[in-house]
Amino acid sequence: MYTQALNVKDEGPALVDAERDAAFQARIDRDEKIEPNDWMPEKYRRTLVRQISQHAHSEIVGMLPEGNWITRAPSLKRKAALLAKVQDEGGHGLYLYSAAETLGTSREELNDQLLTGKAKYSSIFNYPTLTWADIGMVGWLVDGAAIMNQIPLCRTSYGPYARAMIRICKEESFHQRQGYEIVMTLARGNADQKAMAQDALNRWWWPALMMFGPPDAESLHTDQNMAWRIKRFSNDDLRQKFVDATVPQGHHIGLEFPDKDLKFNEATGHWEFGAIDWSEFKRVLAGEGPCNRQRLAQRNKAHDEGAWVREAALAHAEKRAARRMMQAAE
Amino acid sequence: MTEKNWPLWEVFIRSRNGMAHRHVGSLHAVDATMALANARDTYTRRGEGLSVWVVPSNAITASDPAEKDMLFEPTASKIYRHPTFYEVPDEVGHM
């Protein structure tokens, strides 16, 4: 998911203060929210910084594959909607960085972790958006999968994170609906348009399922994160929810999913799906996805080329502040 | 070259007249003018507010959560501060 960081093993030192830890856990069990200046176990703080910043990085890097199509959107209406969506994703990144900063890590440090490749972002944004249909798929599937994960996070234990997630969730449903509408329009268009939609679904379906992270059996630290209410549902549960919600939406517009094992189980009421190629997921996470290098290079280029703007703005503000001081002294 | 960082600001928004400004998050900006512009772009893309305040984060003095018991002792011990503490006969009606 946008928070695949939770599946990474925490190697840092765990300073344990059994008494305070127990009191802290009791607060969480009572469904109390933890606020920035409250005492918290170091590991809780570290896990949250990693999770929230990875989520923020995903929103920011996620702007690249879609921003790619703003100038080529097929109509003014689609262009305005895509522009608004990409701007929202930037906003989501900013809400989340602001939440992460309340835990005592600076924006610059977080940004640096992204630019140097030390921090991860969601695997999904390392896939290319080759056609206009991909923009529809990203909205429908990628934002759709993100919503599945983000709704339970509105009730996460860390106050600033939960509040950021509430704002984000309010904005996400437009993203998914505009994506589905794009796909639907193509699926109901001429043969070429329909083929374009089907091709995009074939390429995005499996990576979208991988967004939820490795199967529960292989997911590290799930128990602790569940107990802290940082994570509220398991990877496999969320993935199943997503499949159940999405398959009928695809069938409704006449698309086929690229999975010969996909079938509805009358007894359980769930859609059963085939095996996921986790070796692909591991390759993408390790930096070997189709676009990893390009994404990081683009972020670094934007950051470097913006350096003079950041410096000039600061110099201008300092000059104005100095002038105000002079005038006040006269 | 080490870049100097932009200061942090806290953002407060009044959602509509009659409501108080409420804290919504923070952002970075070089000065108050830019902080207001950034707050508008970041926190009010869907008519969330009619008025924005921005305050340098380091200008806020906060109480220490560890002292909350001392500061905010439960009103349980001062029940005479609540209207229900006082007896008024039913016949007198609503008061």
Ligand SMILES: [Fe+2]
């Ligand atoms: Fe988002």
Ligand SMILES: [Fe+2]
């Ligand atoms: Fe989105």
